[in-house]
Amino acid sequence: MADLKSILHSGYQHPVSRSWQAQGRSLTKDMFMYPLFITDDADAEIELTSMPNQRRWGVNKLEGFLGPLVKKGLKSVILFGVPERKPKDVIGTLADDPEGPVISAIKTLRKAFPSLYIACDVCLCEYTSHGHCGILFEDGTIDNMPSIERLAQVAVNYAKAGAHCVAPSDMMDGRIKAIKAGLLKEGLAGRTTLMSYSAKFASGLYGPFRDAVDSTPSFGDRRCYQLPVAARGLARRTIMRDVEEGADIIMVKPGLPYLDIVSEARELAPNHPIAIYQVSGEFAMIHAGAKAGVYELRRMAEETCVSAVRAGATLLLSYFTPEFLDWLDEPYGA
Ligand SMILES: NCc1[nH]cc(CCC(=O)O)c1CC(=O)O
Ligand SMILES: [Zn+2]
Numbered sequence: 148m149a150d151l152k153s154i155l156h157s158g159y160q161h162p163v164s165r166s167w168q169a170q171g172r173s174l175t176k177d178m179f180m181y182p183l184f185i186t187d188d189a190d191a192e193i194e195l196t197s198m199p200n201q202r203r204w205g206v207n208k209l210e211g212f213l214g215p216l217v218k219k220g221l222k223s224v225i226l227f228g229v230p231e232r233k234p235k236d237v238i239g240t241l242a243d244d245p246e247g248p249v250i251s252a253i254k255t256l257r258k259a260f261p262s263l264y265i266a267c268d269v270c271l272c273e274y275t276s277h278g279h280c281g282i283l284f285e286d287g288t289i290d291n292m293p294s295i296e297r298l299a300q301v302a303v304n305y306a307k308a309g310a311h312c313v314a315p316s317d318m319m320d321g322r323i324k325a326i327k328a329g330l331l332k333e334g335l336a337g338r339t340t341l342m343s344y345s346a347k348f349a350s351g352l353y354g355p356f357r358d359a360v361d362s363t364p365s366f367g368d369r370r371c372y373q374l375p376v377a378a379r380g381l382a383r384r385t386i387m388r389d390v391e392e393g394a395d396i397i398m399v400k401p402g403l404p405y406l407d408i409v410s411e412a413r414e415l416a417p418n419h420p421i422a423i424y425q426v427s428g429e430f431a432m433i434h435a436g437a438k439a440g441v442y443e444l445r446r447m448a449e450e451t452c453v454s455a456v457r458a459g460a461t462l463l464l465s466y467f468t469p470e471f472l473d474w475l476d477e478p479y480g481a
């Protein structure tokens with residue numbers, strides 16, 4: 148016979164008692180940030196073959212697409228620019244082109260949806276001719292100082308255009324400090340969230356994204372600036388450094404294979420929101436598994452996101468955001 152204290156089912160026998168067992172918070176709509184790819188063809192709406200239901204959007208299509216989502220409770224988006232028309236160069240001039248996709252989208256969205264929180268990915272790889280995330284020496288290695296100066300300039304220009312949040316994903320050394328200083332100088336530091344992709348690993352899960360934004364490096368790879376897969380110590384150091392340098396939000400990326408790092412981040416930055424990026428490859432993988440009959444799509448999307456929250460995440464960047472805006476209104480598996 149079971150001992151008095153061996154009975155655990157009694158604590159989660161009912162949907163209501165189950166909800167009380169969530170160790171952190173459970174999923175809510177305001178935890179989701181939706182990544183959007185913005186192209187410089189203003190009327191475009193281009194399907195992405197590698198990412199189900201995701202598109203490259205022209206600025207003129209944003210209001211129509213996002214209107215219903217905002218009505219359902221969409222609170223935040225993160226913008227990625229995809230210049231297709233103007234030529235890329237070695238310093239990523241197109242990143243903050245005043246007529247470019249990101250700055251146009253910021254202005255359009257601020258006007259169309261006054262309550263929507265607008266974050267911008269800050270990086271150079273979508274805009275450089277070589278496809279790397281920084282500025283290079285002649286031998287093709289990263290020249291860190293001009294890289295962080297350029298990234299700071301881009302971040303400041305996004306903030307000036309009205310972005311609520313700038314999120315550097317480049318992994319250069321010292322960019323959080325450089326961006327913070329740039330924002331301070333322009334009087335923007337107090338009204339611009341600095342979300343750092345702090346522990347960003349050199350992952351095999353970015354393939355569909357690189358297709359989506361056309362940012363595969365023309366030579367080499369990103370292993371000299373993105374973290375080695377096994378590097379728990381380096382992840383702890385980048386997290387601590389970015390807290391020191393003034394990041395407001397700490398991000399871990401990718402998500403599912405790095406939940407231990409999320410819980411490290413929770414411990415190292417207990418007073419900061421912790422974001423997790425469920426990246427393009429995870430999204431594609433969840434879809435592929437569902438299609439192959441391994442599990443049901445919604446079930447696995449929820450399981451992975453709930454696991455991220457359990458590990459300590461408080462903000463989820465996910466391509467499933469539109470689905471969650473429906474799913475969270477329709478309790479499931481209760
Ligand atoms: N700095 C580029 C960047 N910003 C966000 C992602 C990944 C997003 C995703 O895969 O969904 C990447 C990919 C990369 O580093 O190659
Ligand atoms: Zn990026």
Ligand SMILES: [Zn+2]
Pocket residue numbers: 270271272273279280316317
């Ligand atoms: Zn990059």
